Amino acid sequence: MSITPWQLGNVPGPKTALKLTGEVAGKLLKKAKNPLIIVGAEALKVKVGEKLLLDYVIEIAEVAKIPIVATSSTLSAFLERGVEPALSMGAIEITDRLRDPEWSLDGSKPHDIVVYVGITYQLQSQLLSCLKNFAPQIRTLSLDRYYHPNATWSFQNLSEKDWIENLNILMKTLKEEKKKD
Amino acid sequence: MVEKGPIKFSVKSLKGSGISLEDIEIAIGRLAMEEEWEPMGPTPMPKITTLREWDMKLLKRYRPFYMPFCDLCCLCTYGKCDLTAGKRGACGLDIGAQQGRIVLIACAIGASTHTSHARHLVDHLIEKYGENWPIDLGSDIYVEMPISRLITGIKPKTLGDLSYILKYVEEQIVQTLAAAHTGQEGSYLDFESKSLHLGMLDHLAMEVADVAQIITYNFPKGKPDAPLTEVGMGLADTTKPVILCIGHNVSSGVEIIDFMKKNGLGRPGETIEVLGLCCTAHDLTRYDEQAKIVGPISHQIRFIRSGAADVLILDEQCIHIMVLSEAQRVKTPVIATSDKACHGLPDMTNKPVEEIVDALVSGKYPGVLILDLEKAGAVAVLTALRIAPIRKKFKSLPDKADLKKVAEKCTKCGRCRRNCPIDLPTDEAVFAARQGNFDKLAELYDYCLGCARCESECPRDIPIHSLIVSAAELKIKTERYKIRVGRGPILDTEIREVGSPIVFGEIPGVVAYVGCANYPEGGRDVAIMAEEFLRRRFIVTVSGCSAMSIAMYRTEEGKTLYEEYSGAFDAGGLVNVGSCVANAHIAGAAIKIANIFARRPLRANYEEIADYVLNRVGACGVAWGAMSQKAASIATGFNRLGVPVIVGPQGAKYRRLYLGRREDRESFTVYDARTGDRVWVGPAPEHLVYVAETREEAIVMTAKLCLRPNDTTKGRMIKLTHYVELYKKYYRRLPDDLHMFIRTEADIPITFKGEIMEYLKEVGWEPWEKPVVDPTLLERLIRVKK
Numbered sequence: 001m002s003i004t005p006w007q008l009g010n011v012p013g014p015k016t017a018l019k020l021t022g023e024v025a026g027k028l029l030k031k032a033k034n035p036l037i038i039v040g041a042e043a044l045k046v047k048v049g050e051k052l053l054l055d056y057v058i059e060i061a062e063v064a065k066i067p068i069v070a071t072s073s074t075l076s077a078f079l080e081r082g083v084e085p086a087l088s089m090g091a092i093e094i095t096d097r098l099r100d101p102e103w104s105l106d107g108s109k110p111h112d113i114v115v116y117v118g119i120t121y122q123l124q125s126q127l128l129s130c131l132k133n134f135a136p137q138i139r140t141l142s143l144d145r146y147y148h149p150n151a152t153w154s155f156q157n158l159s160e161k162d163w164i165e166n167l168n169i170l171m172k173t174l175k176e177e178k179k180k181d
Numbered sequence: 182m183v184e185k186g187p188i189k190f191s192v193k194s195l196k197g198s199g200i201s202l203e204d205i206e207i208a209i210g211r212l213a214m215e216e217e218w219e220p221m222g223p224t225p226m227p228k229i230t231t232l233r234e235w236d237m238k239l240l241k242r243y244r245p246f247y248m249p250f251c252d253l254c255c256l257c258t259y260g261k262c263d264l265t266a267g268k269r270g271a272c273g274l275d276i277g278a279q280q281g282r283i284v285l286i287a288c289a290i291g292a293s294t295h296t297s298h299a300r301h302l303v304d305h306l307i308e309k310y311g312e313n314w315p316i317d318l319g320s321d322i323y324v325e326m327p328i329s330r331l332i333t334g335i336k337p338k339t340l341g342d343l344s345y346i347l348k349y350v351e352e353q354i355v356q357t358l359a360a361a362h363t364g365q366e367g368s369y370l371d372f373e374s375k376s377l378h379l380g381m382l383d384h385l386a387m388e389v390a391d392v393a394q395i396i397t398y399n400f401p402k403g404k405p406d407a408p409l410t411e412v413g414m415g416l417a418d419t420t421k422p423v424i425l426c427i428g429h430n431v432s433s434g435v436e437i438i439d440f441m442k443k444n445g446l447g448r449p450g451e452t453i454e455v456l457g458l459c460c461t462a463h464d465l466t467r468y469d470e471q472a473k474i475v476g477p478i479s480h481q482i483r484f485i486r487s488g489a490a491d492v493l494i495l496d497e498q499c500i501h502i503m504v505l506s507e508a509q510r511v512k513t514p515v516i517a518t519s520d521k522a523c524h525g526l527p528d529m530t531n532k533p534v535e536e537i538v539d540a541l542v543s544g545k546y547p548g549v550l551i552l553d554l555e556k557a558g559a560v561a562v563l564t565a566l567r568i569a570p571i572r573k574k575f576k577s578l579p580d581k582a583d584l585k586k587v588a589e590k591c592t593k594c595g596r597c598r599r600n601c602p603i604d605l606p607t608d609e610a611v612f613a614a615r616q617g618n619f620d621k622l623a624e625l626y627d628y629c630l631g632c633a634r635c636e637s638e639c640p641r642d643i644p645i646h647s648l649i650v651s652a653a654e655l656k657i658k659t660e661r662y663k664i665r666v667g668r669g670p671i672l673d674t675e676i677r678e679v680g681s682p683i684v685f686g687e688i689p690g691v692v693a694y695v696g697c698a699n700y701p702e703g704g705r706d707v708a709i710m711a712e713e714f715l716r717r718r719f720i721v722t723v724s725g726c727s728a729m730s731i732a733m734y735r736t737e738e739g740k741t742l743y744e745e746y747s748g749a750f751d752a753g754g755l756v757n758v759g760s761c762v763a764n765a766h767i768a769g770a771a772i773k774i775a776n777i778f779a780r781r782p783l784r785a786n787y788e789e790i791a792d793y794v795l796n797r798v799g800a801c802g803v804a805w806g807a808m809s810q811k812a813a814s815i816a817t818g819f820n821r822l823g824v825p826v827i828v829g830p831q832g833a834k835y836r837r838l839y840l841g842r843r844e845d846r847e848s849f850t851v852y853d854a855r856t857g858d859r860v861w862v863g864p865a866p867e868h869l870v871y872v873a874e875t876r877e878e879a880i881v882m883t884a885k886l887c888l889r890p891n892d893t894t895k896g897r898m899i900k901l902t903h904y905v906e907l908y909k910k911y912y913r914r915l916p917d918d919l920h921m922f923i924r925t926e927a928d929i930p931i932t933f934k935g936e937i938m939e940y941l942k943e944v945g946w947e948p949w950e951k952p953v954v955d956p957t958l959l960e961r962l963i964r965v966k967k
């Protein structure tokens with residue numbers, strides 16, 4: 001059975017996100033040449049078990065050595081934790097720059113995988129749609145609990161328990177793969 | 182009515198016609214009948230491409246950013262075409278142009294809606310008051326219709342002139358919409374230019390609509406101390422007959438009040454309650470402040486369901502399509518009065534009043550269509566008087582004891598939540614109610630848009646929206662707030678006072694909270710944003726649903742913002758202009774600053790005025806809950822005039838933004854009109870339409886988007902103080918683009934001097950070579966050409 005968008009009416013067209021699992025996400029991030037994580041303000045409200053999603057994402061970014069873009073006022077939460085994001089910028093502004101095939105954070109090589117997490121569903125869906133249609137060179141991952149059809153890969157709609165499990169597997173995969181290095 | 186209008190001809194066609202060139206003045210009709218109040222500017226009554234060059238200048242700096250809401254096109258029988266990621270439709274269109282086309286269609290719908298609203302009003306008012314009824318906005322307003330003067334080159338004097346202006350708008354909308362047909366326009370930039378054209382036309386139509394009603398219905402003519410009235414679900418005295426007007430066109434509501442007065446029934450609230458919902462409510466209170474405002478669009482279904490209304494009068498726009506069936510459930514008769522919203526009702530326009538009243542009171546018809554507004558007013562009042570005693574038993578919310586029983590059917594399938602436009606956790610709330618906990622339902626009240634979509638999706642037929650409303654019963658009963666009646670235009674005298682401090686930056690900005698109530702997290706956010714800028718002594722202007730949401734919030738002192746802040750267009754003033762169409766006065770104020778304060782020629786001089794506004798008038802619109810196509814065209818109209826707009830996260834579904842890139846120096850390079858030099862002026866304003874993810878981001882961005890290249894040193898320092906303070910408040914450090922706005926050390930906010938100097942050193946900042954310029958995007962305004 002096909003996966004339904006979290007917002008049931010949010011049916012974009014024939015091209016919809018592939019089902020993501022924690023393991024696939026871990027492998028993709030590990031293989032990525034120049035990945036990026038964009039973290040939105042919902043990450044300050046949503047919990048992954050006992051932890052804030054934000055803290056979980058920081059861990060992922062640290063383990064996988066992926067630069068973080070803090071959108072909206074998440075910057076302050078990062079700074080409070082002593083974490084310096086690579087960039088603080090509106091979710092719209094960073095997505096706008098990613099449309100340019102040449103653009104990257106440090107000007108070296110373009111980003112091949114971009115992770116979106118914690119941006120309010122309707123907005124994140126639209127941002128993913130922008131990149132799907134105007135930056136086909138970029139593959140996008142949504143790590144939120146809810147299926148985002150406009151991403152390249154998205155978790156399907158998961159129960160909190162399953163979502164946490166997938167995130168844990170993602171972390172485990174990153175760490176394991178790291179050990180192999 | 183004698184139609185006046187231009188006779189179109191070209192000079193070429195006059196050759197050999199026997200008409201000499203001297204005759205032309207007479208032959209072109211209304212334009213020529215005007216006295217020469219100002220020499221005619223370059224672009225009277227611009228056509229689709231007249232201002233294209235200006236649009237392209239804007240679009241070069243503020244590039245269209247598309248977020249398709251749908252990857253398909255289904256507009257013709259070649260389709261559906263899958264346009265995903267660069268594929269082309271059978272007609273050749275790609276996804277970018279398709280987005281531009283959809284935005285154009287949205288703007289055309291928005292502009293048509295205001296134009297048709299204006300047309301209905303103007304025709305009705307001409308019938309009542311005659312086409313020679315003068316446009317008189319009082320002695321403090323000389324530039325009575327700045328948008329009309331700017332766009333058409335006409336200085337309108339009578340209602341008849343307004344009808345003539347509308348003809349131009351109507352013709353242009355038809356021309357522009359035609360570009361959306363399959364196989365017409367193909368470039369996304371040209372689609373955008375056409376959307377900008379439609380946005381501009383929309384502002385013109387709004388100005389016509391609002392001025393027409395101000396001059397005839399004697400609404401406040403820019404009164405800074407317009408009276409306070411009430412807003413809220415809890416203010417209707419249901420022991421009296423209650424009439425509720427829904428929509429945006431106040432003419433039917435006015436007839437109700439007039440009929441009451443003529444027939445000894447007193448003013449609203451004396452024997453009969455006259456309430457309004459949506460913009461028609463603003464305008465009812467502008468007509469008579471004893472009318473009351475129920476609330477924004479979110480209150481529509483819930484108020485009808487409360488059964489409090491004995492009669493519903495529908496006019497036009499923002500009417501929930503289920504209004505008739507909802508009204509039937511509580512036996513409230515409905516009177517539709519607009520040919521644009523007949524709702525399947527029988528046309529009783531030509532029947533005698535008594536017969537219609539009988540039919541409604543007896544329940545023979547659940548509702549009727551009456552296109553004669555005077556008759557509709559009489560029927561509404563007489564029906565309310567007769568039906569109110571019969572309807573008494575319907576005037577209550579569902580009993581709370583029943584809530585649990587209803588909620589027991591919930592299986593927590595989640596369909597309600599997954600169909601809620603703002604993803605409210607209704608499933609959890611209903612499920613909690615099943616267990617006897619109603620708090621979660623009651624909490625949703627402040628966020629719920631009142632659309633009832635959840636209900637139509639619930640497989641167990643649970644009236645979720647009603648549950649939310651019933652659980653919040655106490656809140657509703659005490660929901661009574663003060664709001665200032667919409668004052669209409671800004672006085673010329675006020676513009677003279679604030680023109681200089683705005684243009685030089687000493688008043689840090691004019692912020693307009695406008696638009697609908699599709700808020701991501703409740704209307705409170707709009708009030709909090711407004712309060713932030715009022716405290717900082719920005720000028721805050723408001724209209725429509727946003728103006729109502731701002732009222733439904735109390736400060737620490739327990740007052741509404743309208744009670745705490747003056748209604749003057751001055752630093753720290755909270756200016757409610759009125760309904761949606763009154764938005765024209767906000768744009769009008771920006772134009773008047775250019776004209777009255779800076780003495781820029783106004784007549785048919787669009788580009789120069791827009792260039793002035795973009796570079797000098799630190800204004801920013803915030804449409805936090807923008808939902809409608811009207812909001813799309815209003816925002817786009819502001820954009821063409823050089824005013825940036827911020828929308829909330831739901832606004833991403835409009836599909837298109839105009840974004841600048843601060844690092845793109847060339848795009849923020851302008852001419853110095855004094856020398857002709859090309860000068861980088863920093864990214865001010867950085868964007869033209871922007872989506873903010875959160876309220877905090879919107880606040881910081883608002884302060885930033887009020888920066889203008891023309892700010893004086895003192896002005897820039899004041900503006901940067903607010904930007905830095907807010908950035909630090911929400912982001913906890915200095916903004917990383919600060920160096921782009923500091924031209925010389927004198928621009929640096931004193932309170933942060935040390936910190937900022939250190940930062941500037943770190944980023945290698947150097948004082949600008951040319952800190953003060955006379956900025957313009959228009960080559961023709963260069964005074965000394967190099």
Ligand code: SF4
Pocket residue numbers: 254255256257258259260261262269270271272273274363
């Ligand atoms: S208008 Fe063009 S893109 Fe749309 S359905 Fe027709 S052929 Fe396809």
Ligand code: SF4
Pocket residue numbers: 590591592593594595596597598607608611638639640641642643645
């Ligand atoms: S749709 Fe109905 S049954 Fe399903 S969770 Fe919502 S209220 Fe319960």
Ligand code: SF4
Pocket residue numbers: 597600601602603604605607628629630631632633634635636645646
């Ligand atoms: S009525 Fe309220 S809860 Fe229901 S779908 Fe609409 S906004 Fe969501």
